[in-house]
Amino acid sequence: MHISRTDLNLFVVLDAIYSQGNITRASQVLNLSQPALSHALARLRTMFDDPLFVRQGATMAPTQFTRSIIVQVRQGLQCFEASLHSGQRFDPRQTQRHFHLGLRDVFEATILPPLLRLLAQDAPGIRLSSVRVDRRDIESELTSGSLDLVLEVPSPMSAAIHQQRASRDRLVVLSRQAHTSLGPAGNTSMSLQQYLGQQHVLVSSRRQGMGLEDIELHREGWRRDIVLRCQHYFAACRVVSETDLLLTMPEQYATIANAQFSNCISAFPLETQTIDAHLYWHASAERDPANAWLRQQLLALMHTPQL
Template sequence: MHISRVDLNLFTVFEAIYTEGSVTRASQKLNLTQPAISHALGRLRQMFDDPLFVRQGHAMVSTPLARSIIDPIRNSLRNLEVTLNGVHAFDPATAEKRFNIAVRDVLEATILPPLMLQVRESAPLAEVAASHVERRELQGELANGTLDVAIDVLLPLSSDIMHTRIYQDSTVVVARQGHPAIDGAIDIGTYLNQDHILASSRRRGPGLQDFELSRFGMERRIRLRCQHYFAACRVVSQTDMILTMPGRYARIANEQFGNQVLPFPLEIPPFDVFLYWHSNVDNDPANRWFREKVIESLRAVD
């Protein structure tokens, strides 16, 4: 079928139904009536000779064919949007745009406060939506435009994903004030003799610090494994257990607990944090502006 015979608006409807999982929510997203969305879906079904979506309860579940074509359709819509945006200059002062950023919780508390100061000052109508995205899904979501940027450690992604280092962080040890074995400093022997907390989203497996310790033939004693550093910091404040974590977040999370934040007692390299975006938005004015704001905001972080 030649492209001249296809109504490109149908693909916008297809993407909205796929993303929202509902004709009603798709109509709200596109500001169209439900009959208009249903009519477009009927034309799509005829075009592809496939139901594309099957109702299960209140949800519209995609068929195998729909799942196989969603990525190329999203990429095409994204490229068209970038092309159209390139024609018109991006004006942050009047832009009513939502920027979607993937960031892990340990970085979220560090980055979002200064970023929102930057965004609110120059783009008062813009929105920022931060979410946790599984690393295996980052590349696809950056490609199809459901994510504008992502912030994470160095990841093995394809050459289509561009990146730049935005800051370095150190590893620190957190212990409560008045800890019987730790007062303003900690050596490796004292460190290894303590009971440790490991904060990780994974249910099992060692932390990064355990790999570093193993290089020196050392092993620490993990007594608690929890999901979030904030919870771990609170446990530290009420016990003699200690926690190893990134330095910038440690200073933020422990302000209310008054815990000691001490240098890690071994010489280990700092870890780098990167900003990621897809090559198809490298020259997009809005995306480029947002990337600049992310980088500028980190200059305000101690």
């Protein structure tokens, strides 16, 4: 099989069915009729001599062969698209793109509102999907093209993944204003002894393991009393507003999540390293003008005080 005899549009169809898991949704994404998409799938099956997808209820499940080639297919499509755009003058107002971002809830709350305001004004044709990605999967998700950009804490990556520091934050402690031990107005300059003398809520997406604040305390030989472990800072802020538990969290998100609860915010009573966030993208997207433009906007917004 020679590439000159291959319809490259078929690979776009393959990627759409893989991404959507459904013929109807894939046809809608590509703006093709279902018969046209089914015909393209039949050609793909003949070309590769493999079923490629097996129907399981309403879902088209990829075969092992499809899973083995999808990364290379997506890398090729990304390179083709970047080549097509590299010589063109980029106009964000005329761009029609759908970007998939890897964001934790902390970054969703801080970055999405100002980013959507900016897009509505400067790039109304851009659509976004925000998903949670495990740190161990960042490289594979960017490599496969499942994600365009990821905002996460610093992690080691191969040379194929480019990254840039996007923000720097610090830990703060939240307590309710009527805390029985810290006074009627809370405590804006909490000592380490006061901090360790209280009970705490820990926010983590993991079922077990220490939080960043516990790692810092452990280095100094300290341990706090955690009576609640939950998944989201917003829920933890409400718990703090109605109990004497303390919550330790990043300062930028604290100003947002705590807005309706009016808990007291004080500095974390131990000198710690700053909390950095890095923006990640694949090398194949480096010269994609739309990706580069969105990266610039994200970095500018992340460096804007009090998002």
